[in-house]
Amino acid sequence: MITMQNITKSYEMGTQVVHALRGVDMQINEGEFVAIMGPSGSGKSTLMNIIGCLDIPNSGTYTIDDIDVSHMSDDEQAKIRNQRIGFVFQQFNLLPRTSALKQVALPLMYAGYNRAERTARAQEALQAVGLGDRMDHRPDELSGGQQQRVAIARALATDPNIILADEPTGNLDTQSGAEIMQIFKTLHEEKGITLIMITHDPEIGEQAERVIWIRDGLIQ
């Protein structure tokens, strides 16, 4: 369970201060599929980065399963990201010149698995997203949809219970986008993974169990 209380985050741009989040209270239960929606610039990505421990809030408390993660050290947060959270970004964020298999094995390496275990689990994850025949391909040898599936396999590799996806279909054509959504839904339904997805697309919003609306840094 994810709980946020009065989370604020602002960015300083020279003399100007941008208040991206102005006091967010929120709760997401285990196994939920939640869509976060709102206009561009409303603070969706900022919120997701904080949920994912990629960034830290200016104030407020944030707990995952009653563990306070907002005050953890960098390395402790790295461990949370590694074990409990998987990320899928709009821009894929894959390592250049690196095979799909090695991309997916990366979180497993930081988790401390040995080479054989890493390869086995990475292969399994790639097969789960339908890329069993593309393991040796590098990002520049894969289509956008395939790259995003590698990213999903990477997010799944350490068996996290939360997947955060920031507009995962934003850079994809309708067809690939639909395939990616199908993979997410299957994961959510079969593995009971908590799925938090930022989206612009009302159709995707409709597939979620709940939509959290955000505007000007506040939950509506």
Added chain:
Amino acid sequence: MNLSESFLTALDSLLANKMRAVLTMLGVIIGVAAVISLMSIGNGLNASITSEIQSIGTNLLTISTDMDNSDGYQTLSMSDVAALSDSLNAPALGEVAAMVQGNQAVVNGSNEIQTAVAGITANYLFVSNLDEMQNGNGITQNDVDTKARVAVLGSEAATDLFEEAYPIGQSVKINGVSYEVIGVLTESGSGFGNTDGNVFVPITTAHSRLYADRTRDGEKAVTVITAQAASEAETDAAIEQITETLRRQHDIVYAADDDFSIFSQADLLDTFDTITASLTAFLGAIAGISLVVGGIGIMNIMLVSVTERTREIGIRKAVGAMKRDILAQFLLESVLLSILGGFLGIVLGWIVSRVGGNLLDFETIVDAGTVMMATGFATAVGLIFGIYPAWRAADLRPIEALRYE
């Protein structure tokens, strides 16, 4: 993550971007190789000149007329040689030899050369360290006593005059008179002041047939007197004794300057030391510039890839890398590149220095200090510019690293 994992990750990362790895290494290789090869050539040149001078003998003294104080006369004569040979006058001197020299046409059939023909005392070649014979014999005391018409040829003069033919027993014409060739000297080397093209005859023969110059007192003049100090330590004493003896011989009054000059091999050594030291410094400066250019090359590659690498660090952190994982990976990458580059640079520098030494015809000297300095510098540049960006990026929050541009 343990060290061997970090090592494999670093290796993976280098192999994933071979171009960047090679370019980075190239900077180290060029810098190290340039320093090693240039410095070794400078050092080798220095040593070869020094040893060449030393092979002539550092206790050799050369006395010649000081033309600025002689009213146009030659001032040295055979009686000076006799006076210097007397151990009562100059106890610090060993052998004393003399030579009278000028340019002559030397002819064998249709082969003619213009060269220095030297009339010498029987001990001259020995004193000057030129007494190694390729064929035949040197000039003997008997040849000198009998004003024999015999000649000893330098190796180059022999080739020029006789080509493939065996010269001993043949005759050459000097100033229209025939001389029997009795010996050919071995090649004395490529160095300065080499006498391979010269022809030597007995000094008495030269005095009566070739060179009529007289001193102010009417004695037959000699061009150069060479004398060996009994030992290197006695060189200074020998110079003093020569000066006293010759001033007395030449009746030079107290207030007047010497009408001769004495030159020691040590003076020559000093002169060349100064020249080669500045040559080495010059090569060193070029090498230093190469090193800096190599360093800038490394720096450029590293800085150009900072954006890409910062994103990479962001990705790695997002999936769970801790700061120390990132640092270990980048440190090992830099160490691997620097060590491999340094090693290849040493090998390349050594090869270039060998090839250069062969082309320039002397032994190059690779000294350990230079190797360590160059490798150390290039490695340090590789390490600093490899690690510093990673150090900064590892401190960023993952989202900042992911967004970096």
